[in-house]
Amino acid sequence: MKIGIAQINSVIGDFPGNAKRILAAYRECLEGGAELVVTPELSLVGYPPRDLVFKSQFVPKCLQALDYLAGEIREVPLLVGYVDHHHPAHPGKPFRNAAAWLENGKVQHRIWKTLLPTYDVFDERRYFEPGDSSEPISWRGKRIGVTICEDIWTEDYLQRPLYDRDPVEELSAKGIDLLLNLSASPFHLGKPLLRRAMIGGIARKAKVPVVYCNAVGANDQLVFDGHSLVTDGNGRIAEQLAGFADECEVIDPFLAVERDVPLDSCDAEDLYKALVLGVRDYVTKCGFSSVCLGLSGGIDSALTAVIAADALGPENVRGLTMPSPYSSRGSVDDSFALAKNLGIRCDEVPIRHAFEAVKATMEPIFEGKPEDVTEENMQARLRAILLMALSNKENHLLLTTGNKSELAVGYCTIYGDMCGGLAVISDLPKTRVYEVSRWINREREIIPWNTVEKPPSAELRPDQKDQDTLPPYEILDGILELYVEHQLSADEIVSRGFDETTVRWVQRRVDLNEWKRHQAAPGLRVTSKAFGIGRRMPIVQRFVG
């Protein structure tokens, strides 16, 4: 039984486009001899559609597109993910996260997702009613269990046992020969490896081969990494599709034999590929073809520029270097060196004159009060005006370049360097920014080594260094991982060996800067807990712990 795995990149709400993508992949699989083709979760819709499903014509148009797709399918069945109505007379949520088995011009079977993740970045109980039974589908003498994403995530891989049902066990009890799974499982660091272990375990437990088809591509803050899998009935990996790229593959899971399909990329490479895919999809799915960004001579903007140039082509990346009276000449030189290495255009626009004009404007109001952080922010905000002017005049999407460590403690200027349509590396802690940058330079200098090696500085006052204000980044990132990702208390973090004053300072800064992050550009999630849709903190609150 040759199964085609269509690891496709859907666009949210683009029913005609997604139907075309699905059909193209289906036909590619047919050419490869497929006897059954499987696509990712909500492949016809794009994941996650969020509140679009509440629009009065969203699900009706989805069902129209499904009918159209069904009409294109003959004897080789296609499994496609879509959103269905829940029965209007039954209590519960109005919709189903569904899969349709299309065959001979019709929807032959409908499958409802049973386990609905409602944690972290997922909100499925907001929209969907769970399925209440899982029936194997008999086809060509085999009994096939069809599941959707979370349905196969056993509690060993969840933060706590969440569900009182186990769809794989239910299917196994009814007797299956093969388990299929349609997924839209977003990337974070370590997730591809975790999935392999989880899926292998499922196959061993159910004693059947597993075909796992994952989405690829980025939608808003989520990057889907593909890495679709096939295991034999002993949980051994027989096939793995590409990471971070569209791919179709045809394989017979019953004839599959273990192959050495290593996941040998390092963290830096995975992070880099996820961010390149994230930028490409965000920019192009939004209808832009080019971006602009500020180049400071520092490592954050350099890394962002490298990612953008890879994602969109260097001709579609435009840099501005905007020295203030406190910028070093070296920073401007480093920016031009980077631009030259990448082949992107960079212009120099000094802000001194505009900065003086703004200061003079406020002079009568400030009545001789000394300069302070106000004037530092003015510089960052003037740069934002210039970048947004370039974005407006030439129709570039502005990328913002801040990293996760500074966003965490608010070492960034709202309406200044935080401005932009996409915060490319906002989920990369500063230590990871260095790690990825060194990986980029592994063969030759792309990011000027001077940028990588000099002490980081915002250059908003004379001789300023990040470490005048912040703890060393190794320590800061260590504390942030425990506080933000693991949600430990200050006491618990101190007990792991960190200095108490530093821990409490970091904690207070993270809490106080929630309001800035509320207005931050969307970022691309690459760790297990990003700032963004998966972390929903109140701004007005007084908890300390």
Next chain:
Amino acid sequence: MKIGIAQINSVIGDFPGNAKRILAAYRECLEGGAELVVTPELSLVGYPPRDLVFKSQFVPKCLQALDYLAGEIREVPLLVGYVDHHHPAHPGKPFRNAAAWLENGKVQHRIWKTLLPTYDVFDERRYFEPGDSSEPISWRGKRIGVTICEDIWTEDYLQRPLYDRDPVEELSAKGIDLLLNLSASPFHLGKPLLRRAMIGGIARKAKVPVVYCNAVGANDQLVFDGHSLVTDGNGRIAEQLAGFADECEVIDPFLAVERDVPLDSCDAEDLYKALVLGVRDYVTKCGFSSVCLGLSGGIDSALTAVIAADALGPENVRGLTMPSPYSSRGSVDDSFALAKNLGIRCDEVPIRHAFEAVKATMEPIFEGKPEDVTEENMQARLRAILLMALSNKENHLLLTTGNKSELAVGYCTIYGDMCGGLAVISDLPKTRVYEVSRWINREREIIPWNTVEKPPSAELRPDQKDQDTLPPYEILDGILELYVEHQLSADEIVSRGFDETTVRWVQRRVDLNEWKRHQAAPGLRVTSKAFGIGRRMPIVQRFVG
């Protein structure tokens, strides 16, 4: 049985402060002769705590505070809302939305919320596991049913039947003499009236008096309006507590007789009171004591200033009027007239010089391209720099003044007039802005009549008027209500008599500007569907319908 209703204003995560507020209200009720005291949903925690509950020490500290409270209670029981752990060995969410019956130094009973709203602004299935039985509490010869908020919202008042359980029916079947409800039910226009009808219906159906204790105060984007209620066993209103203010009241529901407790405030008054409370709580709970804002001479900034002066006192509101080369002298005069009427300080800071400096800075890049929206945005962003400078230098929270209509269609400048910590009237459609402003002026001119009556203009180019770009506000707001609040398709809106070209223009503008709203300041929700936490649209999407 005299019951004390403690309609209090909790601060999220402020366990010591909330415990004090609860005890103060409890003692006030004791002095009024209360034999049992009830507080709102999650009164010890503040609603909604959101992801704070995942912090490792949040629930433990909540339980400590509950123990402390219990220790302060003698023979008069106190019902308090808190977050409990779910049983660690049982599958499901880690927490419970709970109420504790404190009596004689101990927690005598624990009640779990059964129906967990997971729609609109609510995310309870993200955190909480529902209760699986509701047992009446026997006390002083009466059987009391204790419920939490959604538990009494019957399906007639929901968008569709959501739940397969009915806690009130379950309690009724077991026999009750009285129904108590602890609520944190946020305000939107019409909600107080809706609640009265719903609670009256519940009392009639269960044939028992109902005591409904609602929270008051604002937390982030939600304003809780209080309006706690007591009905007799025929559903007739016997008592209603204040709207938009703390209050304690003691009443015997078994001796209650129908009273004429009218809800006679008009929409404008409710909206105004909700926003005043919202601003006061947002600013003071964040630890600020003063605000600043830009005064344009237009009606949006004028209304925002009136609300702020009422919320915080005129001495705590600081205005800047920042004329550009395109501003009329009348706008500056109107701003000063408003400031005089309110008793707030206002300074004039012309932006011409800084505007020229910024334009000159970009001249070499723009190479003689004609002026366009770029230069309009520059002015708005320069004003933001000046306002943020004032905010930084003098520690005011900056209020942003945009209304819902312009936020919907993106007729506003991101990083410009959208800057601020709180978007005070961002859920007021422009037609409502006029309605509330006229209500404010009902007895004497507070907002200069010239501001109310002149055609609205952004004054970013010569002789600009809003209606050069936008449909008349009556039409725009009509379309927006159908498109944003009711989520109808363009076809459906056209079928209600609106011009098709206009409808499709509005639809496209709303969809295209999702990215701006993603970075908008939090607003105060006063309609049934605000931009903000209750509306979660993807940015990257292509659905048109």
